[in-house]
Amino acid sequence: MKSSLHITAERFPLVRDMGWNVTSHTYTHPDRILDYHVFLYVSKGSMQLIEDGKPYIVGEREFMFLEKGLHHWGRPETTAGTSWYWIHFYPADDRHLDYKDQAPLPEPDYYAPEHYEHRIYLPKHGLAPPGTEERLSAIVRESEQRDSYRLTRISLSAYRFLLDLASMNAISSSKRGTAAELADRVLNYLSAHLEEPFNANDIGKHLNMNYSHISSTFRKTTGQSIVETHTRLKMNKAVELLRTSSRTITEISEQLGYQNPFYFTRVFKKTFGEPPSSFIQQFYKP
Numbered sequence: 001m002k003s004s005l006h007i008t009a010e011r012f013p014l015v016r017d018m019g020w021n022v023t024s025h026t027y028t029h030p031d032r033i034l035d036y037h038v039f040l041y042v043s044k045g046s047m048q049l050i051e052d053g054k055p056y057i058v059g060e061r062e063f064m065f066l067e068k069g070l071h072h073w074g075r076p077e078t079t080a081g082t083s084w085y086w087i088h089f090y091p092a093d094d095r096h097l098d099y100k101d102q103a104p105l106p107e108p109d110y111y112a113p114e115h116y117e118h119r120i121y122l123p124k125h126g127l128a129p130p131g132t133e134e135r136l137s138a139i140v141r142e143s144e145q146r147d148s149y150r151l152t153r154i155s156l157s158a159y160r161f162l163l164d165l166a167s168m169n170a171i172s173s174s175k176r177g178t179a180a181e182l183a184d185r186v187l188n189y190l191s192a193h194l195e196e197p198f199n200a201n202d203i204g205k206h207l208n209m210n211y212s213h214i215s216s217t218f219r220k221t222t223g224q225s226i227v228e229t230h231t232r233l234k235m236n237k238a239v240e241l242l243r244t245s246s247r248t249i250t251e252i253s254e255q256l257g258y259q260n261p262f263y264f265t266r267v268f269k270k271t272f273g274e275p276p277s278s279f280i281q282q283f284y285k286p
Helices: 132-143 150-172 177-192 200-207 211-222 226-244 249-255 261-272 276-282
Strands: 006-008 014-022 037-044 047-051 054-058 062-066 083-090 119-121 125-127
Touching: 006 150, 014 132, 014 150, 037 132, 047 062, 054 062, 083 132, 083 150, 119 150, 132 150, 177 200, 177 211, 177 226, 200 211, 211 226, 226 249, 226 261, 226 276, 249 261, 249 276, 261 276
Parallel strands: none
Antiparallel strands: 006 119, 014 083, 037 062, 037 083, 047 054, 062 125
């Protein structure tokens, strides 16, 4: 089951407190419900705890997230000598914003605000990557430095650390499954056929699958239709050509399969909010 614990791409979580601890006797995790998330990393030994009735053992060099608002506690089973790092942080409140559950499609080398409006899900529990203890130790030391921007600095450092954990999980796990693999195959096909008109039958034949199934699966996985994605990829290619070539708007229109440059301009403006003639003025070209 996918954890609901996440961060967002355009606002970093705010660190409440953090530190390192080692217990000299059998330890019992506090019984509590918090209004912030908890990140734990066990550097030595193992920690026993329970969240929302489910027991966990966080072993050496493992991490775990405890979600705000859920009851968690422990039994006196964490042995003496166990050491751990923790980060307590407030997540960004995205309840009233239309965030997507996945990153947007690949874009040219510019970014609009909506590109950042997506959630980044954090792995609940797992083995931490090499160097985790060193990174956490550095962030703890940073938190001890007193300056005007200390809170922002440590929150940004913690954010980068959490992003790396999320990236590691996305790359190493197979949670994306066959639906995302199918979406990737569609993207690869669309990218290879940018200069051709959209043809649903050709996609179905290429993937040897029913197009209705392909289309439904793609939308559920990416949040966009295949037609929308094909148009977006074409417009991204148009931006690349405007930036890097001396082709005219009419020539770019024809290259991308738009026989009518006025229609191409209309699609471009709908996608980016302005026509290519004014968009090109933003570029630094020799």
